[in-house]
Amino acid sequence: MRGAAAPCGGRGACYSFRVSFRIDMAAIPVEVPSGPYSVECERGSLRRAGELVRGLGPLSGMVVLSSPRVWKLWGTALRKRLAPAAVHLFPDGEAAKTLATLDKIYRGLAGARVDRRSVIVAVGGGVVGDVAGFAAATYLRGVRLVHVPTTLVAQVDSAIGGKTGVNLPAGKNLVGAFYQPALVIVDPEVLRTLPPRQFRSGIYEVIKYAILGDQLLFEFLENRMDRFVRQDRAALDWVLPRCIAAKARIVSMDERESGPREALNLGHTFGHALEALTGYRHFLHGEAVGWGLVAAARLAMAIGWLDGAEAGRVEALVRRVGPLPAVPRNRPARWIAAMRSDKKAREGRLRFILPRRVGEVRAAENVPEEALDKVLRGLGR
Numbered sequence: 178m179r180g181a182a183a184p185c186g187g188r189g190a191c192y193s194f195r196v197s198f199r200i201d202m203a204a205i206p207v208e209v210p211s212g213p214y215s216v217e218c219e220r221g222s223l224r225r226a227g228e229l230v231r232g233l234g235p236l237s238g239m240v241v242l243s244s245p246r247v248w249k250l251w252g253t254a255l256r257k258r259l260a261p262a263a264v265h266l267f268p269d270g271e272a273a274k275t276l277a278t279l280d281k282i283y284r285g286l287a288g289a290r291v292d293r294r295s296v297i298v299a300v301g302g303g304v305v306g307d308v309a310g311f312a313a314a315t316y317l318r319g320v321r322l323v324h325v326p327t328t329l330v331a332q333v334d335s336a337i338g339g340k341t342g343v344n345l346p347a348g349k350n351l352v353g354a355f356y357q358p359a360l361v362i363v364d365p366e367v368l369r370t371l372p373p374r375q376f377r378s379g380i381y382e383v384i385k386y387a388i389l390g391d392q393l394l395f396e397f398l399e400n401r402m403d404r405f406v407r408q409d410r411a412a413l414d415w416v417l418p419r420c421i422a423a424k425a426r427i428v429s430m431d432e433r434e435s436g437p438r439e440a441l442n443l444g445h446t447f448g449h450a451l452e453a454l455t456g457y458r459h460f461l462h463g464e465a466v467g468w469g470l471v472a473a474a475r476l477a478m479a480i481g482w483l484d485g486a487e488a489g490r491v492e493a494l495v496r497r498v499g500p501l502p503a504v505p506r507n508r509p510a511r512w513i514a515a516m517r518s519d520k521k522a523r524e525g526r527l528r529f530i531l532p533r534r535v536g537e538v539r540a541a542e543n544v545p546e547e548a549l550d551k552v553l554r555g556l557g558r
Contacts, residue, residue: 205421208335208429209357215407216337216361216425218418220381222250223325223364227258230296230323233359237294238262240286242309244269247301247327250370255300263289270302271394271457272342276352282312286320296321296359302328302375303462304334307350307456310341314356321325322358328371329379330463332363333386333420338438344457349449351457355433363421365413366468373499377406378463380498383416384470385443386423388491392536395494402497440538443530454507466491466500467495471557479548480541487534504557509550 178402196413203219217229226389226533230239243252248266256264265285267278291297297310297320306324313322326336342353366377367405387395394416406413424441448469452460460468472490477483495501516527529541 186415193406193558196272197285202332202396205418205425206358206429207425208541209339209432211355211357211432212359212495214357214359214361216363217420218256218363218365218421219363219554221384222362223254224258224344226255226298226362227260227489228257228323228371229360229362230298233321235294235321235323237292238295238327238555239296239298240265240289240291241298241300242267242282242312243300243307244305247305251300251327252366253359259298261298262503265289267305267308269301271344271349271452271462274304274308274350276343279306279312279315279343279384283316286312286316291316291320293317295314295319296323298323298325299336300325300327300332303331304325306331306336306342307341307353310339310355310356310358311343312432314341314354315418319356322356324358324361326361327367328549329376329488330382331379332368332417333379334382334424334441336361336363336424337424339419339432342459348453348515349457357432363416363417365410368408373406375461376408378461378467380384380405381444381463381467381470381495383420384494384498385441385466387494388470389440389538390536391419391423391425393458394537398494399490402494404458406498443538444473444517446471446527446529448517450512451504453515453518454511455505459505460502465499467498468504468556469494472552473529475530475555476529476548476552477533479552480544482531482533482539482541484534487532490535491532509553512553513549 185378193488196504204215204217206215239259239261241264243266265272267281297313299306310322313320323337339357341356341357342350345351387398412472428437444466446467451465451468471492475486478488526542531541532538
């Protein structure tokens, strides 16, 4: 895997990820300063989960953190292969990403006598991974963590890169830590149990990678979106490692989001605000990001950064995934207040990642109020 992120000139940080991928093995490396690890991306890798986890070295015990519905689907197979000392289940909706949920997990880890030679295995989607990751980062000041992501969002994005955290009423992921896993096990076969809406939700994160710097992926989705939505095996097996390799490359360049990694926030400033305004109950995370991508393209066009044809391509691709839940009416002032609570804001100033073209994005501050107001009023119409 080769690539580069280069400043594009002009005002504000600009990132153009000119990347070509050459993935020869199932193990995709993530080379971060705090400790390298690999993402095992291969059909059937779940059947080797026990072997892969035990390959990390001596361990005194293993605890699985998952959700009731995920464990109902995959618990029998994983219990046999992992033989965990304990399994702790908690709800996997955004509403469960709370300090109260963490408190129950800590009590469960204490009851299972987890020590620093233990391994916590997170089995589930993005919520399970975020909460389990923060528990692993903070219990005993750090216990080894393995991710077994079971949703498309988690497989291509949230399980890779070490972002963990929980929500506060004031905003999403405001309490968290950077804590890299020791291993990520991605098996495309587990995606067949996802409801169609859950799978479609993950596609918006895939589109994000295409806009960031993979024009070939963007064109692939333009031409083959119907096949991808149906989980065509060949389409899925081509897209998954491509997105994982992109995330691995960006995280390896910037582990703690001090530079190029902020490009991954494309669509998320709007998306996180939309989730917060609706109490984390109306949108799946990827759906909110889908609306965020539309908003980012419209705002980039409104300030003259993106021409109408490119903005139209972005919005058309988002809409080809399928219908998105409607955006409730909110005054722009409420939107802006929610966005200012997001952790990406700097000293209360809004900061957006906006496309300049398919394949290039730029960080923007001091966006004209009238342009932002127009986009917010028109979103969803």
